[in-house]
Amino acid sequence: MDNLTSLVAEAANQPSIPLSWYLYVALALFAIGAIGVMVRRNALTVLMSVEIMLNAVNLSFLAFARFHNDMNGHLVTFFVIAVAAAEAAVGLALVLGIFRHKKVVNVDTMSALRN
Amino acid sequence: MELEQIFFWLLAFGAVFTSILVVLPPGGKNPIFGALALILSFFFVAGIYVLLVAHLMAALQIMVYAGAIMVLFMFVIMLLNLSKRELGEESKTFVQGLGAVAMLFISVKAILIVEASADGISKRDMVLSQGFGTVESVADMLFHDYLFPFELAAVLLLVAIIGAVVLAKRTL
Known part of the structure; x- marks a missing residue:
């Protein structure tokens, strides 16, 4: 058991994956989320795309934390998760309220504040 | 190729593929397919967190994101039970x-x-330093260096709860 633990620790100390690969995955996720926010018109899908973007940012924070041996990135990720939970709760309440009012969840119809 | 790299490519491909399914769902415009794909995507990303020696964050990712936030999404999607007309045009x-x-x-x-x-x-x-990414070291930083932001996060969540209740009420 001790042997296994030291083996795992050894592997964790010598990553065979460079930092840039993690950043490319984070970039891909962020781009997908941003394109989803800009292209999709369903309010629920837009909120889910925002969650993908937050996830991508978390991933890059954790990658930098691991490669700098600095735990601060983990704490930032912790707070991002807390903010994402709050954002999802308020966003979904807004969608519910707008649906009750307009009977549609399409963001194109949410233009009451324009002009 | 090393085992770590194989895992990385599997998880990375899965995360990106399922995220694409969220934005371009195969089952038409109903957001329930996107929500299910997003839950899978969170699991894949949690796997990448484990590769980054962030075990607590991986557990939190599954518990808070896949467990709490996505259940809320699924609940709202099923509560609304949107028809084609209510979904509106994808301009x-x-x-x-x-x-x-x-x-x-x-x-x-x-x-x-x-x-x-x-x-x-x-x-x-x-x-890596001893105990990198464990519950103990994260909690140690959280309650020493980040105590004030932690309390602010508590207030933020309280405000979000009250805001959600007020916004979702039938009459203000």
Whole structure:
């Protein structure tokens, strides 16, 4: 058991994956989320795309934390998760309220504040 | 190829593929397919967190994101039970396409920047300190260095709860 633990620790100390690969995955996720926010018109899908973007940012924070041996990135990720939970709760309440009012969840119809 | 790399490619491909399914769902416009794909995506990303020696964050990712936030999403999607008409048209305007193309250009630019600068960090001595990413070390930082932000997060969540109740009420 001790042997296994030291083996795992050894592997964790010598990553065979460079930092840039993690950043490319984070970039891909962020781009997908941003394109989803800009292209999709369903309010629920837009909120889910925002969650993908937050996830991508978390991933890059954790990658930098691991490669700098600095735990601060983990704490930032912790707070991002807390903010994402709050954002999802308020966003979904807004969608519910707008649906009750307009009977549609399409963001194109949410233009009451324009002009 | 090493085992770590195989896992990384599996998880990375899964995360990106399922995220694409969220934005371009195969089952038509109903967001329930996107929500299910997003839950899978969170699990894949949690696997990548484990590769990054962030075990607590991986557990939190599954518990809070896949467990709490996505259940809330599924609940609202099923509560609304949207018909085709209520979902509305997916308009396709020039500005939307411009936004997507602009994002792709930004991605290419970001790849070039990472290509030019990230290798220096990768080659550094990367021996991790004792207890990196464990519950103990995260909690130690959370209740020493980040105590005030932690309390602020509590207030933020309280405000969000009250805001959600007020917004979702039938009459204000």
